[in-house]
Amino acid sequence: MDWTSVQLRSLVELRRRGTVTAVAAALGYTAGAISQQLAVLERTAGVPLLRRVGRRVELTDAGLAFAGHAQRILDIEAEATAALERSAGRVAGEVQMAVFATAAAEILPVLLARAGQRHPGLVVRSRELVVDDVYGAVASGVVDLAVGLEYPDVPIRRDPSLRVVPLHRERFSLAVPTGLLATGGPVSLAGTGPPLGWILPPEDTHYGLAIRTVCRRAGIEPELRHEVVDTAVSLALVEAGIGISTVTSLMLRLRPSRFDVHPLTEVFERDIVAVLRSSAEQRPNVAAVVQVLRELQLEPVGRQPGQEPGRVGQVLDVGDTGT
Known part of the structure; x- marks a missing residue:
């Protein structure tokens, strides 16, 4: 599957913070941009990751499970960045x-x-x-x-x-x-x-x-x-x-x-x-x-x-x- 770090981070932050508005403030985007990133991620995943509850959205069971995997993917990405920096041999x-x-x-x-x-x-x-x-x-x-x-x-x-x-x-x-x-x-x-x-x-x-x-x-x-x-x-x-x-x-x-x-x-x-x-x-x-x-x-x-x-x-x- 093809997804971006921003999409994965948006999902992880929605699990952490609870609202799209809070995610947007934390990541430095507009709420509309975060909603779009999550929508694209959901289409890529092929299963519902979000459900609307009143005026809010919350993660489905699939969304919660995927958020855990997304965090691990981001952690691996961070480890890869560290490895590349170390291999350069200089700051x-x-x-x-x-x-x-x-x-x-x-x-x-x-x-x-x-x-x-x-x-x-x-x-x-x-x-x-x-x-x-x-x-x-x-x-x-x-x-x-x-x-x-x-x-x-x-x-x-x-x-x-x-x-x-x-x-x-x-x-x-x-x-x-x-x-x-x-x-x-x-x-x-x-x-x-x-x-x-x-x-x-x-x-x-x-x-x-x-x-x-x-x-x-x-x-x-x-x-x-x-x-x-x-x-x-x-x-x-x-x-x-x-x-x-x-x-x-x-x-x-x-x-x-x-x-x-x-x-x-x-x-x-x-x-x-x-x-x-x-x-x-x-x-x-x-x-x-x-x-x-x-x-x-x-x-x-x-x-x-x-x-x-x-x-x-x-x-x-x-x-x-x-x-």
């Missing part, structure tokens, strides 16, 4: 990579420069994704690897097909409008009641759930004033005196801002991680990019409450003095 070719917004601004330029110097034949193609979507993008094969985030308080559900490589751990501080708090030292989340309204992402995001988990452990329920997913917008609102939020050194570097940053007495951390499929570990091209990521050191350069704003951090290579 050359393309790697598809996903990054989230802050990583795109601060990590990606340094990564691309270092990778290009070390491996002139390597081409890294990147795409920016919502941070909570990078795991699915790697699992589905849309990208070869990604830079993502993990919160120790709410770990990502482990997919046995994925490998998560820790790169750097950041600790959160509290960002408050200038002069709002009399103390210049550490503060407790337990003291952030009214009128200190919060600027937070939705609770159904990993970050949103993580900060609420830490607050609840401290005995408070954060009073949400503004629900925001964009870090730069959150920083702008804090600077304008609208509310408070939690920040890391990397987040602060996204936008020069004028507000106070107080260490938290509670431990609230996140890990910047590289995410790749376990089968991709044997690909020289992917391994080369992961190695460069591991060598990048995120050096926090903090700012005390009331201090003039500026660049509050930089990506430093191992061995840099920071001067």
Whole structure:
């Protein structure tokens, strides 16, 4: 039978995600294009793979069985790609990579420069994704690897097909409008009641759930004033005196801002991680990019409450003095 990787991946993702719309978002196509790919695959297979249930489609028993085989075909294809790369004897070719917004601004330029110097034949193609979507993008094969985030308080559900490589751990501080708090030292989340309204992402995001988990452990329920997913917008609102939020050194570097940053007495951390499929570990091209990521050191350069704003951090290579 004659089918394409896109058709097989669409079928596998429909089993994983449940709707054509979700599959389209994960693979970077329109819903109409995914429906067309599935229709062609169904004609090629010669048996019904889909059935309509109301306004949705779901997999038939044959479709579910075929999706399992399709995943194995895609895995074999990935192994063949790795074998070809190894046979070349050098790092050359393309790697598809996903990054989230802050990583795109601060990590990606340094990564691309270092990778290009070390491996002139390597081409890294990147795409920016919502941070909570990078795991699915790697699992589905849309990208070869990604830079993502993990919160120790709410770990990502482990997919046995994925490998998560820790790169750097950041600790959160509290960002408050200038002069709002009399103390210049550490503060407790337990003291952030009214009128200190919060600027937070939705609770159904990993970050949103993580900060609420830490607050609840401290005995408070954060009073949400503004629900925001964009870090730069959150920083702008804090600077304008609208509310408070939690920040890391990397987040602060996204936008020069004028507000106070107080260490938290509670431990609230996140890990910047590289995410790749376990089968991709044997690909020289992917391994080369992961190695460069591991060598990048995120050096926090903090700012005390009331201090003039500026660049509050930089990506430093191992061995840099920071001067």
